[in-house]
Amino acid sequence: MKKTFSIGGVHPDDSKISAGSKIEVLPLPKTVYISMIQHLGGPAKAIVAPGDRVKTGQVIGEPTGFISAYVHSSVTGAVKSVGLRKDLNGIQVVHVEIAVEPDEWMEGIDTSDTLVTDIPEDRQFILDRIKNNGVVGLGGATFPTHVKLCPPPDKKAECLILNGAECEPYLTSDYRIMLEKSEQIVIGAAIMKKVLGVSRAVIGIEENKPEAIARMTATVSKLQSSAKGYDGIEVMTLKKKYPQGGEKQLIDAVMHRQVKSMGLPIDVGAVVQNVATSLAVYDAVQKNMPLITNTLTVTGNCLPADRQKNYLFRIGFPLSYIAEYNGGVPEKAAKIVSGGPMMGKAVSNLDATTQKGSSSLLYLTEEQTVRKPESNCIRCGKCAEACPMGLEPFLLNKLARNGMMEELEQNAVQDCIECGCCLYSCPANIPLLDMIRVAKGEVIRAMRARTAPKK
Numbered sequence: 001m002k003k004t005f006s007i008g009g010v011h012p013d014d015s016k017i018s019a020g021s022k023i024e025v026l027p028l029p030k031t032v033y034i035s036m037i038q039h040l041g042g043p044a045k046a047i048v049a050p051g052d053r054v055k056t057g058q059v060i061g062e063p064t065g066f067i068s069a070y071v072h073s074s075v076t077g078a079v080k081s082v083g084l085r086k087d088l089n090g091i092q093v094v095h096v097e098i099a100v101e102p103d104e105w106m107e108g109i110d111t112s113d114t115l116v117t118d119i120p121e122d123r124q125f126i127l128d129r130i131k132n133n134g135v136v137g138l139g140g141a142t143f144p145t146h147v148k149l150c151p152p153p154d155k156k157a158e159c160l161i162l163n164g165a166e167c168e169p170y171l172t173s174d175y176r177i178m179l180e181k182s183e184q185i186v187i188g189a190a191i192m193k194k195v196l197g198v199s200r201a202v203i204g205i206e207e208n209k210p211e212a213i214a215r216m217t218a219t220v221s222k223l224q225s226s227a228k229g230y231d232g233i234e235v236m237t238l239k240k241k242y243p244q245g246g247e248k249q250l251i252d253a254v255m256h257r258q259v260k261s262m263g264l265p266i267d268v269g270a271v272v273q274n275v276a277t278s279l280a281v282y283d284a285v286q287k288n289m290p291l292i293t294n295t296l297t298v299t300g301n302c303l304p305a306d307r308q309k310n311y312l313f314r315i316g317f318p319l320s321y322i323a324e325y326n327g328g329v330p331e332k333a334a335k336i337v338s339g340g341p342m343m344g345k346a347v348s349n350l351d352a353t354t355q356k357g358s359s360s361l362l363y364l365t366e367e368q369t370v371r372k373p374e375s376n377c378i379r380c381g382k383c384a385e386a387c388p389m390g391l392e393p394f395l396l397n398k399l400a401r402n403g404m405m406e407e408l409e410q411n412a413v414q415d416c417i418e419c420g421c422c423l424y425s426c427p428a429n430i431p432l433l434d435m436i437r438v439a440k441g442e443v444i445r446a447m448r449a450r451t452a453p454k455k
């Protein structure tokens, strides 16, 4: 029987309209604007100034703390400015503006297509390459990968789980890389498995992607029979259910272990990485290639079939440039979302630029976005049934509306993963997620303030 997580979940329509579109390389724009905040943790500090000339792959931002990451130039050219510019959420962030010239790559980066299957022996060499090449988690969180691969000494990793679920409707970038870069992803998995010292790595893919399952399975067995270091890697077909790609849900599906409230995957011996992160690890370790590219889906029901695309972009490309290259924002688009329709963020600013973790430009129509009128809760319990974290959204909503912070914490609002399953299921159209998200933020801030060291 196919596995899945045990609590809650919903079944939104797939809408993987762009699944058949092969990855196309976007041409370079005239100017790129590279953000110094493309990861979780401290922002990078820009180390270039106007007038400097930079090469493709050169470090332009240095980490500012333990949890932070290097940022590299995605192009060759002259630095025009270093200053504040609005990001995707309309927040002012330091960006490096570069006038683009033809590529001149930094020395030491292997830009060839040669596949490198031998896994380096030296663990520290691998970690240094991942850190120095600015690799961060590409499943949404953008947590620095070298930190995640070094669990604290009192915790022991037992299993690496690669997230190939791509359970959000519409998104197809992970699907395409599993078809087109399967070797690199499996080699990346073997590298991370070695660093973690675990004997097992599971690549979890949902049943609605049979071609990806077949391709990844064939690649695993080819590498297992032709090179060393690939034992213990397997592909697991998962039942389709949203949000299978949530870390805690994937661990439950694959290992049948539950991460406790406010706990971490490593507490139950798991380390979860996205398939796109695995590809970035391959590039960083085997080719010394910094994380300056990723794949992004441009899609939506209001886009004609020949404009449903998966593009290879470089960081710093204006979203407006990508939209224009794709033929312009469709007339019927009422909302543009970065990420999927369930957990993605509304794009308030098309002048914002691509980041390491960018995954889509999704065009939604008025019909798809209009909120239906809210009515009273009928106590049907559908929201609680759907919640994959075992919460009671109707209760959290009530507590949030009444500002009952203590009770919200007691009822674990802090565990909400903002998946939107409750909102999706509610027949009364109550904006459960909006209320719960705000309350969660306040409760977490209060919890942090309580545990922060006194000055």
Ligand code: SF4
Pocket: 386, 387, 388, 389, 390, 391, 393, 415, 416, 417, 418, 419, 420, 421, 422, 423, 432, 433, 436
């Ligand atoms: S958004 Fe939060 S409360 Fe709602 S279903 Fe998801 S985890 Fe549960």
Ligand code: SF4
Pocket: 376, 377, 378, 379, 380, 381, 382, 383, 384, 393, 394, 425, 426, 427, 428, 429, 430
């Ligand atoms: S799904 Fe909506 S109507 Fe049903 S119990 Fe939850 S909040 Fe109330």
